[in-house]
Structures are given as structure tokens and as C-alpha cells.
Amino acid sequence: MSAEVVKVSADNPQRESLQRAGEIIRRGGLVAFPTETVYGLGGNALDPEASRRIYAAKGRPSDNPLIVHIADIKSLEAITVELPEEARKLAKACWPGPLTMILKKTPQVPPETTGGLDSVAVRFPSHPVALMLIEEAGGFVAAPSANASGRPSPTTAAHVWEDLGQSIDMILDAGPVQIGLESTIVDLTSDPPTILRPGYYSLGMLRSILPDVRMDPGLPESDPLLHPKAPGMKYRHYAPRAELTIIEGDRSAVVQTIRSRSEQMAARGKKVGILSSQETADQYPAGLVLCVGSLAREETIARQLYDCLRSFDARGVDVIYSESFHTPLMGEAIMNRLLKAAGHRVDYAVSPGD
Ligand code: TXA
Ligand code: MG
DSSP states (O other), X not given: OOOEEEEOOSSSOOHHHHHHHHHHHHTTOOEEEEOSSXXXXXEETTOHHHHXXXXXXHTOOTTSOOEEEOSSGGGHHHHBSOOOHHHHHHHHHHOSSSEEEXXXXXXXXXXXXXXXXXXXXXXXXXXXXHHHHHHHHTSOEEOOBSSOTTSOOOSSHHHHHHHXXXXXXXXXEOOSOSSOSOOEEEESSSSSOEEEEOOSSOHHHHHTXXXXXXXXXXXXXXXXXXXXXXXXXGSOOSOOSSEEEEEESOHHHHHHHHHHHHHHHHHTTOOEEEEEETTTGGGSOTTTEEEEEBTTXXXXXXXHHHHHHHHHHHHTOSEEEEOOOOOTTTHHHHHHHHXXXXXXXXXXXXXXXX
């Protein structure tokens, strides 16, 4: 089976196409669609068979739960038991938008969708295509990122086609997404509420709404020995095929270190890739470097990170050296994904004078 690719307008989606896509999901099929964060692989969240198909198409372990997407705040009643006051506040401030909340689930949500947990992840996206699809599909769309398990999340329809073109029914193509990194996940079944995955909404932004909210101390970057709570966080994710190492430190020392390591690797016959910010890109050999975006415009880095990782794969690169991108707001999320792609390999550049 090859997926049908249907172009739709991002701002003003064609109702007829979305009706057809919704019908596929109602009948138990799978449709990939754009959200403001990344492309999702949608199936009927209340149909255990559809959830099984999603896991099979992605090659994803079935204990890694799916996010249920809604297009109306009233839909929460059917799938969650009680709504804590904190959840109300977050929903008011952040929905529709790139935030996922973990809440206690009702029996309506099958265990296949939640990986057997008694909680459910819920997200109310803002992308017009996502919203219309959810409506047309009956109101509850389970959607993980539409990549093959272990590959970087898709930010274009072409990425989805690469990974899943032969195993799903339809791909809605509304062009590249806006944000480029998956939603922030906040667990509201824990006290205090806990960020399980950083995203567009940073810890600082969420603290201005819920002063108690904290980062999951089990996030791999906090302590690799602790178990992360979002089941998905324990898998090596967003990974390019090449071995990626992040080089931290003073900017000029980082450039020097990456240049000399690249030369050493090239001398050993390895194909090297370098991931850099626009600010330093011209200091590396042009044939090796990919510019991810500008440190002065962090949204460009978030938007292009996964596409760059995929491009290195397409070039058949063996090793990647990456600068770090600790930008003010999305730096948390960018570095969370980059560290995972690197399997947490970080080296520190030493300045010549040190
Ligand atoms: O931006 C996004 O959130 C995208 C788009 C398509 O909406 N979706 C997405 O889904 O990133 P996925 O499946 O790739 O990531 C879902 C994450 C996984 O790490 C999973 O373990 C966690 O959410 N999760 C889902 N349900 C959970 C639950 N009940 N408790 C804890 N973590 C949960
Ligand atoms: Mg994913």
C-alpha cells in the first residue's frame, strides 16, 4: 500500500479533502497530518485496533503511549476523570497550542492507546488542518509523531513519506511546520505538576502560570541513572544514523576543536558532518557544514534541527560534530532533543591558552 498524498492549504484547509481524511480515520485507517509542532500519524484514539496499527506502522514499542488530540475543550469530559485546577489554568493559557497534559483517563480510552497506563496524554493543537481533521474524524485522534520509531520527527510531508509512505493510507501535505519540535508535556497527575518533555513552552513560561511546576528530575539530562517518567523518554530517539557528538565550551575553542577533530576523522577515511549556527558556519569547510539557524533567532534552529539530522543521513555521514545551542527560551527543548540524538555524547572544547 502506498499513501495518497493530498496537498491542503495550511491556513484555509479544503473541507472536502479533510472530510475524506476524517472518513479514513473513522473507518480505522491512518492519516498523517501537520500540527504546529511536527507532523503526526493519526488514528481513532478510541479504537484499539487503530492504535495497534499506529504502533505497527512506526515500529514503535506498544508500551510507549500515544497522545490523544482534541479540537474542543469539551471533549476532555469524555476521556478524563477530573480536571485539576492547574489543568484548567494551563488549558486557558496554552490551548489551542503546543502543550500536552497528562491526566487521569476514563474507561472510554482503551489501554492500547495509553500503553496500559491509567492516565492519558491530551493535546489541543492550533494548526487549522489538525483541528479540521480531528473534527471530521469524530473528535479523538491518537497521534504520535509521524516518523519511523528512532528517526527524527518529521517537519515536512516529504519526511513522512520517507519513513511511512508505504505503510499508511494518506498524508496531508500543508508544507513545513512552524515550530519543529514536539509539544511540551506536563504531568498533572503528579504533585507538583512536572514537565516530562520540554518544548515551545519553557519551564519559565509555565512557571508564570503554575508557580510550582518543575522539570522531571528523571529527565536523562538531569541524571542518566534515574528512570524518566514519560515512557517514550527512555528510548534513544530523534537519532541520526551517524554518531553525533556535541562540543561544548567557549565559542572559538568549539570551532577549533570541531575543525581539528573533523580533519582527524577525515584522515581516517570517515565521512564527517558539522552542525553549526549561522554565526560560525563560515568557519568550517563548506562541504561538511550544515547551518541549522541563527542563535539570534532561536525559532529558526528549532524549525530546522530535525531536517538537518535527516540531511546528514541522506549524505551518508559517519560522524557528526555539533555546536550546542543554549538559546534563551527554546534552548531547553533544542538541547533536550540534540542530547538525545547524540546519545548524550558531550565533549568540552579546551581553549589553546587553558
Ligand atoms: O507535538 C507533539 O506532541 C506531537 C504532535 C504530533 O502532536 N506528538 C508527539 O507524540 O510527539 P509522540 O508519541 O512522538 O510523543 C508522545 C510522548 C511520548 O514520550 C510518550 O511516552 C509520552 O508522550 N506520553 C504519552 N502518554 C503518556 C502518559 N499517559 N504518561 C506519561 N507520558 C506519556
Ligand atoms: Mg515521537
